[in-house]
Amino acid sequence: MNSKFLILTRFSKALFGCVLITIFVSATRNTLDNRLPPGDPDNGGLTFPDGFESVVVADSTGLARHIVVNDNGDIYIKLRYFGKGQEGGTVALRDTNGDGKADIITNFGKYQDHSSLANGIMIRNGYLYFSSSLVVYRSKLIPGQLLPEEKVEVILKDDHEHETHWHITKPMAFDNKGNMYVPFGAPSDACQDMVNSPGGKPGSVGLDPCPDLEKHGGIWKFSADKAGQTQKDGTLFATGLRSIVGMRWNPDDESLYAVVHGRDNLHRLFPDLFSSWQSAMLPAEEFVKVTQGSNIGWPYYYFDQMKGKKMLNPEYGGDGKKEGQGSKYQNPLIGFPGHWAPNDLLFYKGNQFPERYKHGAFIAFHGSTNRAPYPQAGYFVAFVPFKNGKPAGDWEVFADGFAGIDPIINTNDAKFRPMGLAEGPDGSLYVTDSRKGKLWRIMFKGNRGDFGTKQLATMETHKQLGHIRTPDEVADNLDTKTKVAGQRVYNTYCTPCHQRNGMGDGSRFPPLGGSEWVTGSKKRLIEVVANGLEGEIQVAGKPYNDLMPKHNFLKDEEMAQVLTFIRQNFGNDEDAVSVSDIRRVLRK
Template identity: 60%
Template sequence: MNRTLSPPINFIFLLTWIIFVAYSCQNPAPLPHPDQDNGGLSLPGGFGALVVVDSIGKGRHLAVNENGDIYVKLRYAREVGSNVALRDTTGDGKADIISYFGEYEDEGSLANGMRIHDGYLYYSAARVVYRNRLVPGQLIPDSPMEVVLTDDHEHGIHWHITKPVSFDMEGNMYVPFGSPSNACQDLVNKPGGIPGSEGLDPCPELIEHGGIWKFPKDKLGMTQKDGELYATGIRSVVAMDFNQQDNHLYLVMHGRDNLHLLYPETFTPWESAVLPSEEFIKVTQGADYGWPYCYYDQIQRKKVLAPEYGGDGKIIGRCGDMDDPAMGFPGHWAPNDLLFYKGDQFPERYKGGAFVAFHGSTNRAPYPQSGYFVAFVPFENGQPTGDWEVFANGFAGTNPIVNVSDAEFRPMGLAEGPDGSLYISDSNKGRIWRVLFTGDKNSFGEESLAAMEAQKQLANIRNPHPEQDNLYRGKQPQGNQVYTTYCAPCHQRDGKGAAGRIPGLHQTEWVSGDKERLIRIVLQGLDGEIEVNGERYDNVMPAHGFLDDQQIASVLTYLRQNFENQASPVMPEEVASLRTNSQEQ
């Protein structure tokens, strides 16, 4: 027999439910306890951190749902999916449910972008932006995977075409289309680039790349032609967020590389290590931020002409007409996520400010690698106030960081939880941290920040001294010296490269195999997809034909007899013969 509750019981049930909801709203769940060691992180006074989960796979960007569920975009697809969903069912802050989902074609380190917007989970591969409708209370979305945007350009898989997404307050979507080159060199006729070569002028890449495109709300199956170019002169973007406080899109741009390698007579190794700036840009519609013709020098605090267009590090030229960034960070820190803080858990000074995750440099040799921390930029009335600060450090677990492979963790993605906690992802092992404020907001001040200000003097953050911090001071054998000067900035001092970007040199046929192929790579450069020890790479290696025959022979002999390679030496005569043949062809 079916029964219905009598009116008095109905009333009591409704009243109890209303009281429960009201109590829950006024008394949110208590914060979990931070780990005793804060998960290895150094934080301002009153803050703590706990490790939510460890070793889920190489995590990239992440997003947190309104119920606390966490979604992480992985760098590599697993057999069961390229995304991972995490849930804490006990309230201790640790994920006890870990589920993988989302089967689609992925492309390694290009797989960036994850955001929850208007009930949908958005995530990106290199060429495609997808979304799934989230069901309240359901961890894994079982709705159809929809294709929002496809990059239909006929270009190689370069890591600058990553597709993070942001949304404005009207629901319009913003997506960067990055460029593959340093400064619009001719990569078709000169695949590896030639030191001292000029940039194309006007730059043809700026037609479909090197900028931010704006796309209409809630439209599916789009390509670039469905959007409009919103701002140009922006080389490569992984860190991007919309600031609701001033109704503007912001980003932190990856600057160009290899100033010394490409222009050794104009730029010193020290200048190449610290320049140019990673630009923190307030994006204005119709603006031009200068790439590839210009770059921002954070030391001089001005835009200068790029050497590919006649610059020497001081000439301003046409750059006087370009738009400046809001702030300039040191070079090669690799800004990989940006988040404007909207919550109330942290002290008031963090409200409306910007967190930036610096993944860390790969090409600062002969100086220590730098970055590998999370910065904070205070904002007031929609404008940065003062300098950036160190908010979270200690990810690498070692200092100085000589090689990228020395770093235990690398901060990658940022997300804010419904209670105002800050979540940080790691791209090395797949650790997720949750940063909490458990101190007294009223007493938070300069004293709480003093320890983090002192962290600016650590080797991974401060500007290196040109002489004292040079890791290669002293006389070295010629092959080793050539390697550390021209090869180590990318392939690293230990020869292990940078995962997903620069191939390692250990025990590989590319080094110990065909000598002619190896010599030609050095003379002519290399562009296009290759596979090294089971991992795919698609980047540009500049030509090093400016080195003389003896230098090339010595460095290739060094490679073939080090880094676990055992192969015959390369003779200067062999280099000379191939150089002559290349010039005659």
């Protein structure tokens, strides 16, 4: 055979093969795109790398926390608590016509424990697992039916006393060997004497050894299928973990990962050691790989993402410079800036997104509440490329625009707050919002083959926005022009919870504006500030259940000034609180 003809024949076959491959890839992409619903014209207010778009599945599901999507596309969202008009603590959604919008939305799950701070929800072996603050439940899913069986099984109950316990959320993760992992959060910021000084006071000393570590500040391992367990039925898996809201088992390396909330109040408790800027930036929110026996360092050490080291906590003699024996404790994979509130973590396993996202980690940053006197930060979804169980590059801004405003001065200025993450059966990414219960479905409609630096460039600029970048210590300080004495006290001690505008954060911390607790009895108000408050209360008809620490370290003049300030601001118009009022109530 003629050699030229042979070469031409082989070239033609190769060319024909390439054409077939191109046609197949294009057809596959078009088939996938045809299965996906159209995105909203404005992408639900969000921005992503080029090629992504989103559709708002539902506008108002309730105060949404974590989310899971079943193999058939049914969606289940755990709500924070039973709000007004809600018939259950979990909501189920179904899209019956494929337009991406949920046309069936129904609440379910009436059970005894109605406590707030509900978080975890997962599907395992045909069961829907979901949790409140104190209990992990499960109900059996019925094939073809949206709602699970009405029968609810208690898998784990937190049977501790919780009068002074702060971090009691119960997210859960499951390995492939029948084990369930659940955190028992730290009762405080830094293991102080919660009887004599709840929440700590300036200069207070930490307990060493810390007795809280016996039953708190760690992750315990349980059976995933045994009913009626309490903590004593589990085994301690890892310790030194202050507060975990987001946690996942990664099947790629058969390991547990978590995003950990760092401690608060460095400046409030130790004003001579830490500036308000340091307190806004530190300590880091830690992305950690958790193995049997891991010790992340709480309460003795925190991670400083700017120094890249574990630093000694001030309750144990630290001053922001002392490392002590911090090198003995496990460092995070990544230390994110302080108070961003990483509330969920998801390893992407699907094929819809470009290849670079596969096996990587998405992190939902719920957003800070206590960065005053600097603007709040976070409020976006980040992505961390992963390879061989480690980050394979810098973290990126993946989805932004939730807050709808920049800078964010008060937490409730943010229109939405990203909370929970889930992957759908087709590889779409779902994101919940805890403010109004909005739910987005993020899809990729671009060309996966040429996705890269060009498409990512726009989102890289978001790192310079006010809610993500490092604030300037002077120019971004919102207190530089504050002259009212009571306001200065308020900004130092009250804004971390109640915010600069006095309206709270919309979920954990109640508003002061229009609050009967502020405008009512002076005696009750003084006693609350001096002695603290615990247990559920009602403010303007809405339930709140968090710990109000004692502020009995305030001087009489300071307490009178700050109480006068809150009674005469935020829409309140009441008479002043005097020093003599303080002394009469507290019998000084």
